Amino acid sequence: MITIRWNLLAGFIGAIVFVSGTAGSQSLIYTEGERAFIESHGPWPPAPVADPSNKVATNADAIELGRRLFFTTELSIDNTMSCATCHDPTGNFIDGLQTGFGRARLPRNTPSLVNMQWARWFGRGGGADSLWSQSIRPLVAPDEMASNGQHIQQVIASNDALSCFYTKAFETPVGKQNPERTLVNAAKALAAFQATLVTHVTAFDEFRQALLTGDQARMSQYPIEAQRGLKLFTGKGQCSLCHFGPRFTNGEFGDVGIPFFLEKGKVDKGRYGGVQNLKKSPYALTGIYSDDVRGKSAVKTRHLVLQHRNWGEFQVPSLRSIAETAPYMHSGSLATLHDVVDHYSEIDEERLHVDGEKILKPLRLTSQESGDLVAFMRSLSAPLVEPLRLTDRGIRCTAR
Amino acid sequence: MNAPKFGLAIALILASNIAHAACELPTASESDKALPSNYALSYQTVPAQIGVAEHFTLLITVCSSKGAPFTGELRADAHMPIHKHGMNYLPKVIKLGDGEFRAEGFMFHMPGHWQFKFDLKDVDHSEQLTRDYKIK
Numbered sequence: 380m381i382t383i384r385w386n387l388l389a390g391f392i393g394a395i396v397f398v399s400g401t402a403g404s405q406s407l408i409y410t411e412g413e414r415a416f417i418e419s420h421g422p423w424p425p426a427p428v429a430d431p432s433n434k435v436a437t438n439a440d441a442i443e444l445g446r447r448l449f450f451t452t453e454l455s456i457d458n459t460m461s462c463a464t465c466h467d468p469t470g471n472f473i474d475g476l477q478t479g480f481g482r483a484r485l486p487r488n489t490p491s492l493v494n495m496q497w498a499r500w501f502g503r504g505g506g507a508d509s510l511w512s513q514s515i516r517p518l519v520a521p522d523e524m525a526s527n528g529q530h531i532q533q534v535i536a537s538n539d540a541l542s543c544f545y546t547k548a549f550e551t552p553v554g555k556q557n558p559e560r561t562l563v564n565a566a567k568a569l570a571a572f573q574a575t576l577v578t579h580v581t582a583f584d585e586f587r588q589a590l591l592t593g594d595q596a597r598m599s600q601y602p603i604e605a606q607r608g609l610k611l612f613t614g615k616g617q618c619s620l621c622h623f624g625p626r627f628t629n630g631e632f633g634d635v636g637i638p639f640f641l642e643k644g645k646v647d648k649g650r651y652g653g654v655q656n657l658k659k660s661p662y663a664l665t666g667i668y669s670d671d672v673r674g675k676s677a678v679k680t681r682h683l684v685l686q687h688r689n690w691g692e693f694q695v696p697s698l699r700s701i702a703e704t705a706p707y708m709h710s711g712s713l714a715t716l717h718d719v720v721d722h723y724s725e726i727d728e729e730r731l732h733v734d735g736e737k738i739l740k741p742l743r744l745t746s747q748e749s750g751d752l753v754a755f756m757r758s759l760s761a762p763l764v765e766p767l768r769l770t771d772r773g774i775r776c777t778a779r
Numbered sequence: 780m781n782a783p784k785f786g787l788a789i790a791l792i793l794a795s796n797i798a799h800a801a802c803e804l805p806t807a808s809e810s811d812k813a814l815p816s817n818y819a820l821s822y823q824t825v826p827a828q829i830g831v832a833e834h835f836t837l838l839i840t841v842c843s844s845k846g847a848p849f850t851g852e853l854r855a856d857a858h859m860p861i862h863k864h865g866m867n868y869l870p871k872v873i874k875l876g877d878g879e880f881r882a883e884g885f886m887f888h889m890p891g892h893w894q895f896k897f898d899l900k901d902v903d904h905s906e907q908l909t910r911d912y913k914i915k
Contacts, residue, residue, distance in 0.1 A: 415915055419831075419890075499832075620889045629832040631867055631888040678834050682884030684869040738862055 406598040407606045409590065416613040418591060423584045423699075424577055424764070425625050428496050432677075433511050433567045434670040435548050436574060443774060444544035445572030448565055450769075453534045455524035462517070462569065465489045468767050471703040472576070477711035481523035486641055488711030491704045493763070494697060496574040499630035499679060503693045503709040504653030508680045509669075511570035512662035515562060528558030531565050543776035544568075563668045578700055579761035583609070586758075601758070608755025611748055616723070617738050627698035627759065632689065635739060636722070636730035637708045639691045647709070650692035654685045702757045716756055720749045802842035802849075802878050817844050817904045820897055831890050831914055837870075837882040841899060848878025851901025855882040857893050857912075887914050 409417065427437075435441035448454060449462045465479050466472040472492040479485035487503050495501070501513030517523040518531070535541045535553045545553045549564050556564070582601060586609075589597035612618045623629040632650040639647045648655070657663055657680065664677035671677065693709040707713040713722060724744040731739060744752070768774075804821040818841055825836040841849035853872050858865040870884040887893050895910040 419915075620891065623831050623890065629888045631832065678884060679868070679886075682834075682868040682870065682886075684867070686865075686867075688864070 405603045405606075406595060406601070407603070407610065409610075413610060413613050414590065416619050417587055417609065419619075419624060420627060421584055421587045421625055423580050423625050424494075425497055430496070430509060430511070430570065430574070431671040431673075431675065432509050432664050432669040433570055435564075435567050436571050438548050438571060440544045440776070441548035441568045441571040442575060443572075443776070444541060444548055444565075445568035445570065446768065447541060447544070447771060448569055449572055451534070453538075454518060454526055454531060454565075456526050456530055460524060462514075465517075465523075466492050468769070471700060473704050475705070477706055481517070481520070482525060483522040485522060486645075486647055487709050488706060490696070491700065492573050493576045493578050494626055494699055495576065497626055498697075500632075500653070500694060502653060504647075504649050504651075504656075505632060505694055506653040506656040507660070507662070508657060508664045508677075509570070509662075510573055511563070511567040512660065512664075512668075514566040514569040514573070515662055518562065518566065528560075528562035532556075532558050532561040535561065535565070540771070540776050543778055546778065547776065563662065566662075575765060576767070577764045579764050581699070581761045582758040583755070602754060604751050604754035605758040606755075607748075608751035608753070608758075611744075611752050612755055616742055616752065620738055621695045622698055627701075628695045630695070632692035632694050634688070634691045634693075634731055635708075636726050636728075637693070637710060637712060638730070639693075639710075648690060649709070650694075651685065651687075651689035654683060654689055657683065658685070698756060698759050700760045702760045716753045717749060720744065720752045724749060802840075802847055804840050804842060816908060817906055818842065818849060818899050818908065819844065820899075820908050820910075822895070822910065829887070829914065832886065832888050834868075834884065834886045837880075837885060837895075839872075839880040839882060839897070841878050841880070841897075843901075848876075849899065849901065850877050851899060853880050853882075853900075854898040855880075855885075856896045856898075857885060857887070858896065859889065859891060860894050861892055862889070887912075890915050 430436040449466075452458050452461045452464070454461060460481060465474045465481065466489065467474055474480070474489045476489065478487055479489040490503065495510055498510070499508075501507040501510060502516070507513035507516060518526045532553055535545050542553055545564070545568070548568060549556075553561055582605070586598060586601035586606075589595075589601075612622075621629055621631070621633055632653075634649075639649055641647055660666070662668055664671065664674075664680045669677065674681075701707075702716060705715060707716070707719050708722075713719050723739075724742045726739055726741050728740065742748075804819060805823065820839065820841045822837045822839045825838060829835040837855060839853065839855065841853065843849055853874075855870050855872055856865065857870075866886060867888060868884050868886050870882045873881045873883070875881055891914065893912045893914060895912060897908045897910070899906050899908065
């Protein structure tokens with residue numbers, strides 16, 4: 380075995396970095412602090428979470444109903460678009476546009492839908508506190524599907540398969556419920572389907588496991604550029620402070636200096652608007668449509684407080700499969716991951732709130748460092764664990 | 780840990796003054812490390828080990844320096860002094876009994892140095908106690 384070693388003086392002895400490995404493959408040596416941060420980004424996937432506010436969250440009939448509803452254009456008021464129109468499953472559940480386009484141009488970039496069962500808030504501004512309540516918003520938004528409970532009830536009732544899956548999942552025929560309840564149940568079925576969209580382990584996850592078990596050979600298979608980027612991510616970049624945990628997000632919100640002004644003097648209030656919307660939403664977890672009778676899932680909502688600093692804050696996105704979901708940021712204003720890294724490298728502190736996150740300072744990254752961070756983020760991509768079924772063939776609903 | 784000594788001091792005070800009800804800080808909890816104060820305070824997190832971006836609760840015990848249970852109002856919050864921001868959630872304090880409180884709704888959404896803030900107010904005094912907490 381050929382061993383290559385470089386010593387890099389990094390300010391103090393604990394930060395000395397070694398490189399070892401076989402010819403053509405290398406691995407760095409990590410400090411205890413780095414190992415702790417790296418360990419905190421796994422294991423992947425985390426234990427499954429069945430949303431207690433959605434009693435059909437893991438119901439097979441609800442999942443199949445949700446899958447079919449996701450792909451049908453009939454849910455939209457004029458039969459022109461489905462959920463999949465913007466959340467294109469062949470394109471990692473995004474549309475690839477700077478901002479979405481429904482029945483009109485939308486103000487925000489379309490987010491991906493993978494790994495959402497572990498999310499706390501939903502939407503760029505966190506205007507929903509459950510995956511099912513978030514699913515209601517585009518269904519009824521005038522600039523998106525412009526639908527309503529009555530229309531959705533008719534669509535399901537007029538389709539034998541949809542009606543059958545609905546009856547089995549909710550133990551009530553669709554026609555026996557009021558339209559508002561049907562809207563909520565359709566959203567819960569959509570949420571049950573979306574919760575199945577889980578990505579596979581990545582090159583990073585395999586490296587993390589090798590690091591924890593001391594498997595040098597496997598560690599060396601992780602590209603050296605990604606390893607250097609990982610060290611920047613957990614160290615100089617301080618990215619792990621917000622992009623924390625297995626999903627690489629703390630699930631909260633931050634102002635990272637991206638302009639939030641829209642055209643004609645309009646402003647995207649970000650988290651501020653999200654909290655406002657949530658506080659008045661009939662579909663919040665504190666409302667009558669939640670199935671969590673003990674109300675534990677609503678702790679976050681009950682204790683949520685509107686703060687001035689929420690202006691211009693947007694949800695910290697998960698970085699899993701981030702390389703597949705360009706363009707970036709809430710406004711889709713950054714075209715590539717290199718642009719995102721450059722944004723943080725040269726961040727304009729004047730754009731940040733006076734009482735904003737003081738952890739954000741220009742990183743002044745070198746060209747190699749920027750490339751290394753991008754290489755690390757590219758190592759977080761993986762396909763779905765369960766390939767998405769795009770056809771209804773072979774799946775029949777048999778009434779009880 | 781100062782808690783056992785403090786508990787002993789409280790016990791001695793109690794023995795010499797039957798007008799005061801007993802007030803002892805839990806010995807297994809984060810003990811009072813504040814500068815001389817009108818109050819002694821301890822807290823326990825529930826769960827005992829909290830995670831980043833996970834909600835948790837505090838069980839708080841407050842005694843007066845005279846050894847009596849604190850009977851005033853308590854407010855509890857937390858912030859990151861270095862980052863100059865607080866939590867995204869507002870805890871709610873529930874009084875369980877004299878000197879005993881339950882504060883729900885905490886969440887530390889970043890790893891690092893946090894500081895609990897306890898605002899105490901009774902007929903004689905008003906004071907803020909702080910306690911540091913590091914989470915990885």
